[in-house]
Amino acid sequence: MHVVDPHGFPLSEDAQYQPSPHTFDDAHAFLNQLGIRNMVIVQPSIYGNDNACTMDGLRRLGPEKGRAVVQFDPETTSLEQLQEWHDLGVRGVRLNFKSVGGEVEQAALTASMRRYADAKAMAEELGVKVCVDHFGHPSMGSLEKAKKAQDLPGFESLVRLLKGGQTWVKVSASYRLNKDPRHPMVESLCREILKTRPDRCVFATDWPHTRFDGLDVVPYLHAVLDAIEAEGIPLQQVLVSNSDELFDAEAR
Incomplete structure (x- = not known):
């Protein structure tokens, strides 16, 4: 699921589209109607590397009910930040090529994934899903x-x-x-x-x-x-x- 709140959390200047608001409260109400208890919030492309909206929703859910997939620059994101996100329920990083309107060659994709793998020295030992x-x-x-x-x-x-x-x-x-x-x-x-x-x-x-x-x-x-x-x-x-x-x- 995506949480989109342009009023509370401004979109990236590079956003490829202008969505209608679909806030955390809207998402929670939707899941309640279906009887779904847990939620995975995925960072929308329109926020780029600014995870504030996604993390706001995850904090409100708590790690008992929530998980999130974020987007970040591994060269400017500290291990302490990654650990904080993990403790809150973050379990993945999004590599989004479709929504940004680009095509990626194999070499560029390999380099991009290596950048994220290098963010934690133990990545190979831990295994990557x-x-x-x-x-x-x-x-x-x-x-x-x-x-x-x-x-x-x-x-x-x-x-x-x-x-x-x-x-x-x-x-x-x-x-x-x-x-x-x-x-x-x-x-x-x-x-x-x-x-x-x-x-x-x-x-x-x-x-x-x-x-x-x-x-x-x-x-x-x-x-x-x-x-x-x-x-x-x-x-x-x-x-x-x-x-x-x-x-x-x-x-x-």
């Missing part, structure tokens, strides 16, 4: 050209990462891939990911559905839930248990 958003986010064009999930650029690489055990994939926000909630290629992609490592798939609400204000997301939600059940995978696993492992719920 990677979570890929929105089914790997294939382009609309590639979905239209493909006849099966295996035809999608990058799919085989994603499968290898999943099989390695340190990568999770969010089965979420299929409306960002295609406007048809029952698009056959999106369904194929979802089911192939679920087959590969059902224990490495996590569901996310993607609330407040930034850039898709007013969209009825229920049909897209039902399509994902149907795919999970069609593969014979317990909903509890994808909606709860896998996320608990990814976001270190046992440390509460």
Whole structure:
């Protein structure tokens, strides 16, 4: 989930879009309606490296109910700051290439990830979990050209990462891939990911559905839930248990 409060927390000068306010209170009310107790707040791209809004929400949740994924510059962020964030419930850093409108070559991506790994000397010993958003986010064009999930650029690489055990994939926000909630290629992609490592798939609400204000997301939600059940995978696993492992719920 994202918390967006432009009135309380000004957006970055480089923000690529101007969202409607979706405050922490709004997010909390939304989850209460669904009977969801815990929340993972993900830093929106529109705030850049300023995590004030995200951390405000995390502090209000407390580590018993909250986790967060932040964005920061490893060259200017101290180990003390990282430890403080960790104690509050931060469990990840967001590398966002889609929302900022850029394409990243392999060498640049490798250099970027190494910068974050170098932020803590024990990174290799601790192990690094990677979570890929929105089914790997294939382009609309590639979905239209493909006849099966295996035809999608990058799919085989994603499968290898999943099989390695340190990568999770969010089965979420299929409306960002295609406007048809029952698009056959999106369904194929979802089911192939679920087959590969059902224990490495996590569901996310993607609330407040930034850039898709007013969209009825229920049909897209039902399509994902149907795919999970069609593969014979317990909903509890994808909606709860896998996320608990990814976001270190046992440390509460």
